[in-house]
Amino acid sequence: MSAHLAIVLTAMLGGAIRVSTPFIFVALGETLTEKSGRINLGLEGTLVLGAMLGYATAYETGSPWAGVLAGGLAGVALGALHGLLCSLPRVNDIAVGIALMTLGTGLAFFFGKPFIQPEAPHLPSVPLADWTGDHALAEALRVNPLFFVGIATALAMAWAFRNTRVGLVVRTTGDSAAAALAMGIPVDRVRVLATAAGGFLAGVGGSFLSLSYPGSWNEGLSSGQGLMAVALVIFARWSPIRCVGAALLFGAAGALGPALQSVGVTQGYYLFNAAPYVLTLLIMVGSSSSVDAHRAAPGELSITR
Amino acid sequence: MTDAVGTAAHLTAAPARRGSAAALRLRAASEYVVIPILAVVAASLIFALFLLALGKSPAAFLDLLWIGGFGSAFSWSNTLSRAAPLILTALTVAIPAQLGLTIIGGEGALVLGGFAAAALAVPFVGSGAPAAVVLPLMALAAVAAGGLWIGLAGLLRLKRGVNETISSLLLSYIAIAVTLFFIEGPLRDPASTAKASTLPIGAAYAVGKMPFLKVHWGFAAGVVAAALLGVLMSRTTFGFAARITGGNIRAAQAQGLPVGKLTLACCSLAGAAAGLAGFFEVAAVQGRANASLAAGYGFTGILVSFLARHNPFAILPVAVLFGGLAAAGGLVQRRMGLPDATVLVLQGFIFVVLLASETLYGRFPVFRISGRQGRA
Numbered sequence A: 001m002s003a004h005l006a007i008v009l010t011a012m013l014g015g016a017i018r019v020s021t022p023f024i025f026v027a028l029g030e031t032l033t034e035k036s037g038r039i040n041l042g043l044e045g046t047l048v049l050g051a052m053l054g055y056a057t058a059y060e061t062g063s064p065w066a067g068v069l070a071g072g073l074a075g076v077a078l079g080a081l082h083g084l085l086c087s088l089p090r091v092n093d094i095a096v097g098i099a100l101m102t103l104g105t106g107l108a109f110f111f112g113k114p115f116i117q118p119e120a121p122h123l124p125s126v127p128l129a130d131w132t133g134d135h136a137l138a139e140a141l142r143v144n145p146l147f148f149v150g151i152a153t154a155l156a157m158a159w160a161f162r163n164t165r166v167g168l169v170v171r172t173t174g175d176s177a178a179a180a181l182a183m184g185i186p187v188d189r190v191r192v193l194a195t196a197a198g199g200f201l202a203g204v205g206g207s208f209l210s211l212s213y214p215g216s217w218n219e220g221l222s223s224g225q226g227l228m229a230v231a232l233v234i235f236a237r238w239s240p241i242r243c244v245g246a247a248l249l250f251g252a253a254g255a256l257g258p259a260l261q262s263v264g265v266t267q268g269y270y271l272f273n274a275a276p277y278v279l280t281l282l283i284m285v286g287s288s289s290s291v292d293a294h295r296a297a298p299g300e301l302s303i304t305r
Numbered sequence B: 001m002t003d004a005v006g007t008a009a010h011l012t013a014a015p016a017r018r019g020s021a022a023a024l025r026l027r028a029a030s031e032y033v034v035i036p037i038l039a040v041v042a043a044s045l046i047f048a049l050f051l052l053a054l055g056k057s058p059a060a061f062l063d064l065l066w067i068g069g070f071g072s073a074f075s076w077s078n079t080l081s082r083a084a085p086l087i088l089t090a091l092t093v094a095i096p097a098q099l100g101l102t103i104i105g106g107e108g109a110l111v112l113g114g115f116a117a118a119a120l121a122v123p124f125v126g127s128g129a130p131a132a133v134v135l136p137l138m139a140l141a142a143v144a145a146g147g148l149w150i151g152l153a154g155l156l157r158l159k160r161g162v163n164e165t166i167s168s169l170l171l172s173y174i175a176i177a178v179t180l181f182f183i184e185g186p187l188r189d190p191a192s193t194a195k196a197s198t199l200p201i202g203a204a205y206a207v208g209k210m211p212f213l214k215v216h217w218g219f220a221a222g223v224v225a226a227a228l229l230g231v232l233m234s235r236t237t238f239g240f241a242a243r244i245t246g247g248n249i250r251a252a253q254a255q256g257l258p259v260g261k262l263t264l265a266c267c268s269l270a271g272a273a274a275g276l277a278g279f280f281e282v283a284a285v286q287g288r289a290n291a292s293l294a295a296g297y298g299f300t301g302i303l304v305s306f307l308a309r310h311n312p313f314a315i316l317p318v319a320v321l322f323g324g325l326a327a328a329g330g331l332v333q334r335r336m337g338l339p340d341a342t343v344l345v346l347q348g349f350i351f352v353v354l355l356a357s358e359t360l361y362g363r364f365p366v367f368r369i370s371g372r373q374g375r376a
Helices: A002-035 A043-061 A064-087 A093-115 A133-142 A145-163 A164-175 A175-181 A187-211 A227-233 A238-263 A268-273 A275-288 A290-297 B004-011 B020-053 B056-071 B073-097 B106-124 B131-161 B166-183 B218-235 B237-247 B249-254 B259-286 B297-307 B314-335 B342-360
Strands: none
Touching: A002 A043, A002 A064, A002 A133, A002 A145, A002 A164, A002 A187, A002 A227, A002 A238, A043 A064, A043 A093, A043 A187, A043 A227, A064 A093, A064 A187, A064 B020, A064 B342, A093 B297, A093 B314, A093 B342, A133 A275, A145 A187, A145 A238, A164 A187, A164 B342, A187 A227, A227 A238, A227 B166, A238 A268, A238 A275, A238 B073, A268 A275, A268 B166, A275 B131, A275 B166, A275 B259, A290 B166, B004 B297, B020 B056, B020 B342, B056 B073, B056 B131, B056 B314, B073 B106, B073 B218, B073 B314, B106 B131, B106 B259, B106 B297, B131 B166, B131 B259, B131 B342, B166 B314, B218 B237, B218 B259, B218 B314, B259 B297, B297 B314, B297 B342, B314 B342
């Protein structure tokens, strides 16, 4: 039994790192967007389109890193579209996000059909635990380099929010558009750029879904990760560092089903698949009305009001 | 807000005589019809360019859309059968929207409703229990399951301030996962190998087709539900209170309106509509509960409701339009060699352009009630 437990825990550790990587990117992208005062619920569509375009580009060019870039650029396009539409007076950011979920998913499925079969090159993985000689552990800790890129991005973002002019501009825009305008900050332009940059990160997260080993492009690739990331950002109280921690927690929840399956517990596989959603919901119940969350929330945000 | 949309269908007849209050009101209301139609036309043009860029003929697409959706008695019955769940899932969005809530979890409520109906029916199969008893029970189970599910999103919003858009979609994923668990596991029909299903509910408990139309009764139920909810929202104190809450929740609270009860009631009604759609999908279309229940009706319903500006009466024609689009999808796929996601792309274009068109309201003087005469 304890051997089984060890296997499950090892599988969950590896799974947590693997599953959390797209969460890290989407959550960081959403944090950037929300810090500027807007919500982009369309990141679910960005994730799917990024996964598809990333895979297609990697297949056509033979370079998985070109795929990562393509996924990011797809995110920039959708993010900029969201940002520009929401700059029009009386256009609601939450509704536009739902529309972009539809459009992004639709475009990905439309253009993705021919890429379901072919094999694109995967991103290389970094063997962290090969030296232990423990096969299971070595297997679990073959970590995708994007995981480290995600953590570096989180650290850089946290530093930039606190210490740079750009960070201050974004935070001011998100806390009070009136104050930002008074300072001469072009509010709409900042928000468009923040949403586009956030889209880039989400698109990179999408490319991870299809380009990390043993992934491939298929239409069931993302089921709500983009949306769960929005909940995760509230839970992480708009802190890039806490986003990483929250993403790891989500990753562990997501890895629970496959980890149990690996030791032969197949009963209730579908129930374990529901675990991340249940966890997200519980986290939202716990964090939505908390005093801390309200204090940390950007003042212009409509989601916590 | 949008209360006059229902009367605005006859906008072309508006002569707009200055001073006639009714004509002026009609002219002002026609804005809510003209702008969405303009948005659909603009999105269709973008989609036409999209097809041209891919070397496909937009004219051929339109032609197939017409043939597959509206060109024959057969295509009409196909269209209306698909419009039925769309009416109901659009109501799932439209009713809470009166309160200013954006619910997008209709898909899960539909699946859960369908599953509840099937799970209730299966033990009765072969027992000889009369359909007149079992069918209402199935519908009740479906309505209760859907109502509880979306009602839960309302409750979380009310008690804990959880954003209902996200929670309803999360609940939707949970509903689908739970349903799949039962369909793949405890309630699986051992004979269903390729596609896991519950045991069939059998011919005894199947819902038949309406006379003349060759469309299952779900369409009639959808029309009745839209009419009832439309009257509830536009002609009763309940609906009035809901719309005040949607307009300004603090004003509603200051007036002593029961905001909490309104939220729970509207969300439960909304989920009940989706659950009812699930009941008809099981009892009239699939004959059992399986993964096909999650066919995307819940998501298309979101677009239908937005396009109808959350007006239950306006949902009817819009749902028929999108039912036709869904019905023609297969034909377009076969004849033009386009993937089945083509319809999804078109829906995405329409949705995006429609929301961008929100910015046009109030910009055209032609819709303004000039002077003050019209207001009395």
